[in-house]
Amino acid sequence: MPITDHVGWIAVDWGSSNLRAWAVTAAGRVLAHGGSERGMLSLASSDYETALLEVVGNWLPASRRTPVLVCGMAGARQGWREAAYLPLPARLDDLARGAVCPPVNDARPAVRLLPGLCQSAAGAFDVMRGEETQLAGLVADDRRFSGLVCLPGTHAKWARLEQGAVTRFTTCLTGELYGLLARQSVLKHSIGADDLAAPGDREAFVFAVRDIHANPGRYTARLFGLRASDLLDAGLPAGDARSARLAARLSGLCVGLELAGMGDELADSGPITLVGNAALCTRYALALEALGHESQRLDGDAAVLAGLGLAYQALPAL
Structure with a gap:
């Protein structure tokens, strides 16, 4: 039986240098995964749909629209379409309310780009895009998760979570x-x-x-x-x-x-x-x-x- 008969939705993490994607059933089981090195830094806004379909096109049923959830730099101002930052405090189980739909020509994918988070307190201006979705992974099983979280990387993030919401964060280069x-x-x-x-x-x-x-x-x-x-x-x-x-x-x-x-x-x-x-x-x-x-x-x-x-x-x- 073809994979398209089982795909409920598609998950995409689109960074500056690459994209990663997973075909997932409605119940949450991963059916397939793929990726490419076509990240935000190598794409114009008109290139995103083609780059996405190169990876996930064979997973999309022809008979219906399939939700495609995208986090990361595709939603940046210089990406596919800007998904504006949500201000703090921000509940991590509510990121979807800031999602935007970029223009697509193919009728099969229903693409939504998730927002990042921003902190605008004087002296503590900060932004994140992509890491908020990893933080949301912490509250997937515990909507009231609290604690200090570190996401090491090129730009390391430290986030304080309180009862499932990000209340403040710091980025270190x-x-x-x-x-x-x-x-x-x-x-x-x-x-x-x-x-x-x-x-x-x-x-x-x-x-x-x-x-x-x-x-x-x-x-x-x-x-x-x-x-x-x-x-x-x-x-x-x-x-x-x-x-x-x-x-x-x-x-x-x-x-x-x-x-x-x-x-x-x-x-x-x-x-x-x-x-x-x-x-x-x-x-x-x-x-x-x-x-x-x-x-x-x-x-x-x-x-x-x-x-x-x-x-x-x-x-x-x-």
């Missing part, structure tokens, strides 16, 4: 900062190609986290110290182990400074929920543990799919 320092600063001669989540040297990472957390004002001095130690420290190992240790120190400095900046938010948090890929969440969990904080992890793909499912459940009320 930790991953982007690491990439710039490792690849475009003087440190590129010492760090090599490791990324923020690379396994590296656990002891060196933890030491750097604790050091900069206790001395955040020394951050730029500690950064140059990495280069100096590469030139002068006879105790460093040779070859790849050397660059791995220095990369772990840089990673620890970047993540540790982020945690220092969270201040009292962390002190009063209780267990912290990490949402994202295993490697990056493991690195953040290690940093949190080094500072005495407990954490738990939810897989990023599972979270976004559950969040899109929550929005799908709200569609009949639209």
Whole structure:
């Protein structure tokens, strides 16, 4: 029996560099998944429908319109069509009320682009687009979920949830900062190609986290110290182990400074929920543990799919 006979709706996570899609039954069972590297940065607004159909076209029944729920950058101002940010506080089981329908020529998909969230308090302006749907995955099974959530990444998000609503959040450019320092600063001669989540040297990472957390004002001095130690420290190992240790120190400095900046938010948090890929969440969990904080992890793909499912459940009320 063809897949089109079973598809109830389609979930899409459309980022800046790629899109991912899942064909899902009305009961929530995933039938198929696919994706492409045609993200927002490579598309004009007129390209989105074609890019979507290249991935999901074979899943769409010809005899009816199928809901297609899309989160992420397709709903940005420079995307397919803007889905305006919802202001805080925002209930995560109510994201569908801000959805917009972009123009489509194919009669089969009924596309809705989900909104992001914005925070406009003076001195704390912030936005997110895509992460709110991962956060919604946390409340899919518990509509009254409360706690502090971290979504590590290029632009790490920290969100406070209270009774199923986002009440405040903070974005940190930790991953982007690491990439710039490792690849475009003087440190590129010492760090090599490791990324923020690379396994590296656990002891060196933890030491750097604790050091900069206790001395955040020394951050730029500690950064140059990495280069100096590469030139002068006879105790460093040779070859790849050397660059791995220095990369772990840089990673620890970047993540540790982020945690220092969270201040009292962390002190009063209780267990912290990490949402994202295993490697990056493991690195953040290690940093949190080094500072005495407990954490738990939810897989990023599972979270976004559950969040899109929550929005799908709200569609009949639209």
